[in-house]
Amino acid sequence: MRDYEDDKLHEECGVFGIYAPGHEVARLTYYALYALQHRGQESAGIAVSDGRTIDVHKGMGLVAEVFSDRTLNELNGKMAIGHVRYSTTGSSLLSNAQPLVVHYQKGMMALAHNGNLTNAAELREELGKDGAVFQTTVDSEVIINLIARYRRGTLEDAATKTMIDLKGAYALVVLAEDKLVGMRDPHGVRPLCIGKLGDYYCLASESCALDTIGAEFVRDVEPGEIVTVDEEGIHTRIGVPKCDKAGCSFEYIYFARPDSTLDQINVSESRRRMGVELARECPLDVDIVVPVPDSGTAAALGYAMTLGIPFEQGLLKNRYVGRTFIQPTQEMREVAVRLKLNANKGVLKDRRIVLIDDSIVRGTTSSKLVEMVRKAGAKEVHLLISSPPVLFPCYYGIDTAEREKLIATKLELDGIRKFVGADSLHYLSEEGLKRALGEQSVCLACFNGNYPVPIPEGQRKLAFE
Structure with a gap:
């Protein structure tokens, strides 16, 4: 878990x-x-x-x-x-x-x-x-x-x-x-x-x-x-x-509750627009659009509505699994993942699906979700991410992995696609994210390394080694 x-x-x-x-x-x-x-x-x-x-x-x-x-x-x-x-x-x-x-x-x-x-x-x-x-x-x-x-x-x-x-x-x-x-x-x-x-x-x-x-x-x-x-x-x-204004872009992508409004931007609406931008950048011929709940839901809706593809809840979230859940033994890892999210076979079987999530950090969860969807009978699994690749650590209050553990720093796009087991993989571009946020000035440092507040060399060296 x-x-x-x-x-x-x-x-x-x-x-x-x-x-x-x-x-x-x-x-x-x-x-x-x-x-x-x-x-x-x-x-x-x-x-x-x-x-x-x-x-x-x-x-x-x-x-x-x-x-x-x-x-x-x-x-x-x-x-x-x-x-x-x-x-x-x-x-x-x-x-x-x-x-x-x-x-x-x-x-x-x-x-x-x-x-x-x-x-x-x-x-x-x-x-x-x-x-x-x-x-x-x-x-x-x-x-x-x-x-x-x-x-x-x-x-x-x-x-x-x-x-x-x-x-x-x-x-x-x-x-x-x-x-x-x-x-x-x-x-x-x-x-x-x-x-x-x-x-x-x-x-x-x-x-x-x-x-x-x-x-x-x-x-x-x-x-x-x-x-x-x-x-x-x-x-x-x-x-x-x-x-220079630099609100955290990940507040909109993942952290904040969908019903919040931050700096005059509604979080749910911004995520829906990320899905719209994904549809413009990567329109696919598939049967259904499936979100990874909950932060992928609004983006998946935006994608589905833009392209006229049915939106389905192909992954169901168990809302009774909290942080105090007993840690599983190694052989029970997959059971733990299924306790958190489970595939709806009746929705996924024999379908070509677009799976939409907010981000990929290490890639381990994405690979397990793609595998879960395939085991449920999906014919094709195309993974779309409603943010750019995470390439740099954050120093401003987000717990990111060391840079060496961020999968996008180790593998090219096709290498990540193979690692997670998807038929195709597309990340939202920085330009698409900016459009989704109404061209607001936001911090994109975890995507491009342009930190709005200078980072002491010692801290950067430790994170980048």
């Missing part, structure tokens, strides 16, 4: 924050984290403030495993932040679970962070020389140390100075005793949006979290912007000047 999950890119985490006196802020945060569960399944946490102190509860596992009615009832306050995590920087340990909570000269502070800093090691060394003590291995702790160090006046002033020091990708929420602050990196790599619940405001990685708690979407946080929510309402300022 782990093999199947490892052959995908993984998002680091999701964040949420709310200021709503008189509301059950911990429970609202819990529901919002439920909506963001797809962004991280290793740990979850909620911190609340009553205006004087900050309480936190966090643990390893899914949101429903970490929290109970009792723990939520004990988290009382007028504002809260929450976090779900998939580890990239830092090991999968309880000590690395967020929100991080610290006591410092000005009182207490909690932080939840999505993204990755490219200069975290440099900042950690500098802070260490000044006597800072670190209790985790996550770069989020570097950020909270910087804010504490710069906190002479307002929290917003400290946040501004901190943003000047930070390099990389980040969307984060900070909880002080009396206010909630959100920050987004100047390239806007990681998403963050603002919602309104009655007279109060909240912040979330994705708009689907706002929908879940009944909040109204207001707008996306601008790259480089600092947003403050307190008893006087919402206030904003520019922390650092906006750079």
Whole structure:
């Protein structure tokens, strides 16, 4: 089962924050984290403030495993932040679970962070020389140390100075005793949006979290912007000047929930347009179009509708297999894959099919799916991918394999086709992806190596060796 999950890119985490006196802020945060569960399944946490102190509860596992009615009832306050995590920087340990909570000269502070800093090691060394003590291995702790160090006046002033020091990708929420602050990196790599619940405001990685708690979407946080929510309402300022916009393209390809809208682009619609572009680039004479659920579904619909080919659910997903599924023995690997996805023989038998998935990382899952479809009786299997080949690692908060493990770096197109066992293989072009995203400025570094934020030579060398 782990093999199947490892052959995908993984998002680091999701964040949420709310200021709503008189509301059950911990429970609202819990529901919002439920909506963001797809962004991280290793740990979850909620911190609340009553205006004087900050309480936190966090643990390893899914949101429903970490929290109970009792723990939520004990988290009382007028504002809260929450976090779900998939580890990239830092090991999968309880000590690395967020929100991080610290006591410092000005009182207490909690932080939840999505993204990755490219200069975290440099900042950690500098802070260490000044006597800072670190209790985790996550770069989020570097950020909270910087804010504490710069906190002479307002929290917003400290946040501004901190943003000047930070390099990389980040969307984060900070909880002080009396206010909630959100920050987004100047390239806007990681998403963050603002919602309104009655007279109060909240912040979330994705708009689907706002929908879940009944909040109204207001707008996306601008790259480089600092947003403050307190008893006087919402206030904003520019922390650092906006750079060339470079939102993560994989948010649209795979990570984000289909019902979310990020930077004014609906995720489901963008995936459907990827399928339309695939149809323009690679029209095939087949009997049916079959998606790999769930991230391939919208693209498959776009492809099928454009070419007038029947769309069929030839692969069915078992939605009751979670991360706690017992790891299979070697001889049971194929059983594990079939527990996650199973072929519908009645749909596939004697058909020529187009199988549409969002990406190929190592290629192991694609080969098993193609084999599964063939065993179900398909006459031809043509694999279409709704993104370009993944050729480079990500340094901005996505868990990609080392470059040497990315199949597209080792094999040419026909070699990949033979490895996965398909009759034909086509990747969406970069130009097609850009058209599907409305020519928005997005980060395509994992496809072309053009990193919007410079990567220290030492990090690049390690990843490319």
